[in-house]
Amino acid sequence: MNKIPVSETVSYLISRIGKAHRNRANELLSSLNLHAGQELLLQQIYQQQGITLNELTCGMCVSAVTVTRTVERLEKNGFLKKERCSSDQRAVRVYLTEKGVAAVETVEQKMWEVLERETVDNLTTEERMLLKRLLMQVLSNLS
Amino acid sequence: MNKIPVSETVSYLISRIGKAHRNRANELLSSLNLHAGQELLLQQIYQQQGITLNELTCGMCVSAVTVTRTVERLEKNGFLKKERCSSDQRAVRVYLTEKGVAAVETVEQKMWEVLERETVDNLTTEERMLLKRLLMQVLSNLS
DNA sequence: CCCACTTGTTTAGCTGGCTAATTATTTCTA
DNA sequence: TAGAAATAATTAGCCAGCTAAACAAGTGGG
Numbered sequence A, B: 001m002n003k004i005p006v007s008e009t010v011s012y013l014i015s016r017i018g019k020a021h022r023n024r025a026n027e028l029l030s031s032l033n034l035h036a037g038q039e040l041l042l043q044q045i046y047q048q049q050g051i052t053l054n055e056l057t058c059g060m061c062v063s064a065v066t067v068t069r070t071v072e073r074l075e076k077n078g079f080l081k082k083e084r085c086s087s088d089q090r091a092v093r094v095y096l097t098e099k100g101v102a103a104v105e106t107v108e109q110k111m112w113e114v115l116e117r118e119t120v121d122n123l124t125t126e127e128r129m130l131l132k133r134l135l136m137q138v139l140s141n142l143s
Numbered sequence C: 001c002c003c004a005c006t007t008g009t010t011t012a013g014c015t016g017g018c019t020a021a022t023t024a025t026t027t028c029t030a
Numbered sequence D: 001t002a003g004a005a006a007t008a009a010t011t012a013g014c015c016a017g018c019t020a021a022a023c024a025a026g027t028g029g030g
Helices: A010-030 A038-047 A053-060 A064-076 A098-119 A125-142 B010-030 B038-047 B053-060 B064-076 B098-119 B125-142
Strands: A080-084 A092-096 B080-084 B092-096
Touching (some): A038 A053, A038 A064, A053 A092, A064 A080, A092 A098, A098 B010, A098 B125, A125 B010, A125 B125, B010 B098, B038 B053, B038 B064, B064 B080, B064 B092
Antiparallel strands (some): B080 B092
């Protein structure tokens, strides 16, 4: 059985695509003064105002430290507000400001839609469905 | 035309997979005292001892700054050596040490092989071929 | 021959992401 | 009920990655 070079493996493709995809996301987000990663956090708060940092940590597959610091920066830039939870003084709840809400609603069309269109360009509808199915299996494999 | 939720787009899958894949790569690399990104750099030098930082920058789709700093750390940890180019005093050439060579040769089986096996697990041979083809198109779209 | 331009690298300062260790609060249990 | 254990968040310190700006060394044109 011949070994295929690393450069022709699915893993190598994924690492290249992951980088390119993130780069493009950053380009699209820069006009909103956001960085890749922040938009996911804002979207979570949008779906549940008053969510705690701990709940954010779980929902984003990211470490608690990263959440703490990203929230800190987003608060400094006026996208959200922190508030100590009254029933559990350990927990911190976060709420989007008007600016934060506007940002989330803009990210949808300024980033996700553009990114998706570019990503699946030149693929037929069937190929897109298929790709989605295969990627869901890959994600499941790696989780 | 109904909009599909972000969580069901190829883009969203790619960003999730990209993160999970990188995390797993880091786990596998940690036993070699390497971090994701460093292994690509070492592999490039392995293929061309004496490569310049500028050539590394081009070959890795990464900024010159990142190359400079990663090389600096890898040198500090004994994986490579820097040397000013004699014919062009601006350029810096890098060479793997024995430790660096050993690392590259171990990364192949300790990281790439394991990662690939895990990534395409539960996919048939046909599905793997297909996935590869679709991902190559995606990479081309994003480059 | 010298000054302008280009090229290769580095510094400063920012981002997301991480682990380990710390602090504060709550909960559980002996 | 008091002390131990679990939980939520933070601090310190590390890594990859980035842009902008500085610096140094070649290259070219007038």
